[in-house]
Amino acid sequence: MKRVSIKDVAKEAGVSVATVSYVINNTPNQSISDETSLRIRKAVTKLNYIPNLNARSLASRKTNLIGVVIPQTEPGKEFMFSNPFYGDLLSSIEYTARQHSYHLLLSGPEPNQSYINIARNRSVDGIIIVGAYPTKGLDELRQLDIPVVLVDTYVKDPVYHTVGIDDRLGGKMATAYLIEKGHSKIAFVSGQIEEQGVMQKRFQGYRDALEDAGIPFHQDFVYLGNISFEYAQATADEMLRRGRIETAAFASADILGMGLIKGLRRQGFHVPEDLSIVGFDDVSLAQMADPSLTTVRQDISAKGKTAVQFILDAVSGNIEKQEKILPIHIVERESVKNL
């Protein structure tokens, strides 16, 4: 089954391939008579011609593809969205990209953390990396001259665009909110804290709030595992075993808050009566929880949209580096009670 190419169309319409190319792309500043144009279009439909995107990309050095790499939250696990934040974010990215007739080239992390594989020589027009930590993987990318936007990454760099939130402030807001409600024994539960990662910032915010309020920091109140429902459940068990010292917890991701709720309930305890919880992100799940989760809301949809927009801007020639810190705020729901 021979594939039909632009040549076949040209032959069918009795014109040169260049002309065909001009009409199917309706290239500006090219004058083609209506008559010829029509003839070519007819030939296209008749032969059912579909342009080869690889050839097109090769010639035009434009792929209409945005690479998106999302880290695994639990290394080695196949489940990419164990933190639902990533699912929500990806949705938004995909939606925005599609509006601009871009597609997404999706990838989990390459085994060697080498983002470059996905961005290989003009295989994508731009690349969005979410939640990377400063690694050599990022440096490699620099060699390409393709636009990169780093989402939720704290890396000082003169070139990469960034979009994120003030995670430290967020952590502080969450914790301060709890303090305001009368709590002083406040757990911090999170995944591993990577240097310069968002979780580290949120942790700093937690400590900031404590310090501001003159509450001593207790290392025992910090629970570090990974960002998953299961870990949070286990953490609840652990807190119970230790005798329920804390009256509140700041869960650095909503999914952790949900795990806490469930873990507690499993043992007959209740949120917020036995433990007040504030989460982070306001993923769509947060309102589904029972009790629904009081959380630090960030506009995930805007985050995705902005990231795509930065790529688009860069592709269309905007040379300057863009940075965006999106606003956050507490949304009060049911998981916190006054002490």
Next chain:
Amino acid sequence: MKRVSIKDVAKEAGVSVATVSYVINNTPNQSISDETSLRIRKAVTKLNYIPNLNARSLASRKTNLIGVVIPQTEPGKEFMFSNPFYGDLLSSIEYTARQHSYHLLLSGPEPNQSYINIARNRSVDGIIIVGAYPTKGLDELRQLDIPVVLVDTYVKDPVYHTVGIDDRLGGKMATAYLIEKGHSKIAFVSGQIEEQGVMQKRFQGYRDALEDAGIPFHQDFVYLGNISFEYAQATADEMLRRGRIETAAFASADILGMGLIKGLRRQGFHVPEDLSIVGFDDVSLAQMADPSLTTVRQDISAKGKTAVQFILDAVSGNIEKQEKILPIHIVERESVKNL
């Protein structure tokens, strides 16, 4: 900033481009001396050469890309994973693909339902479509000779590979389980029921079970909206307003079950005391629900893996059509009580 191409490497190493190509691909049945090979590799690292994937794809007619199209559950909404089933499935697909060094080209539905856009002339090696209904979109695809696997799609076709489950059986199992527990006033809640879609099958199963048990079917017991948490919550309200006639509900997707639980609780009612619920899919959320959701479990991970495997098989020359019906079973959790 000039891009380095295979020619530069060839020049640097003092060999022809063909030789370079052979070395970097280590093409079988080509003998290259260790010496030359080493020299070329050195040149590659020195110049930091990265092959252009578009050129490679063009020449080799292989892209190492699998197109994945996921329908919007709520048209016009940007949120692709409002049914978390898709997120779970995508995770699995991505993971499996990556194991075989494939990447994913992700797309929501094109406005015109034309899947062909994503699959354009050899732009992907294969395409996985999940939850399509028989449309002209599918027919268009046929013109390309690229492998297609349809996930959760009931379409009789001599060419497309399919992977799915027996949704009708699943619906029957869920309903029969409820009947077995003593229920006879059983609601069916679902999204719109598309002709030949999975929800229709599950609905048929629901009716099958009713019929087998000699329980009359009540149209009032069926609630059709869309597959979203919000809709299920609204449905709970509606059931309450009608005076709680049903004692149980078969939610044709877990997210609906979760919405029901929450909706009920919001009004002071409880699951399973006031309503028994069985869900469908066993998405990772199902066990996070409170009470955790009794549901018809399907192996979402296997589904994704199988879909990718079918593409891989087809790409590597396996000509015959493959079909897989994965097993399902009830997993008993907390959302159903004996009447």
Next chain:
DNA sequence: TGATTTTACTGAAACGGTTAAGTGATTTGA
């Protein structure tokens, strides 16, 4: 009316690889 611009094309050189078909030199086999 002749010079100039515009219109409607065409030719061919990229784009950056892959791969079938050579081609000499060196090994091997009998």
Next chain:
DNA sequence: TCAAATCACTTAACCGTTTCAGTAAAATCA
């Protein structure tokens, strides 16, 4: 010892587009 096979490469055609630089004819201008 010599033909045949193997080794280590190279040549060049090809993949299917885009796009720059023409070019002849038609239209416009002074």
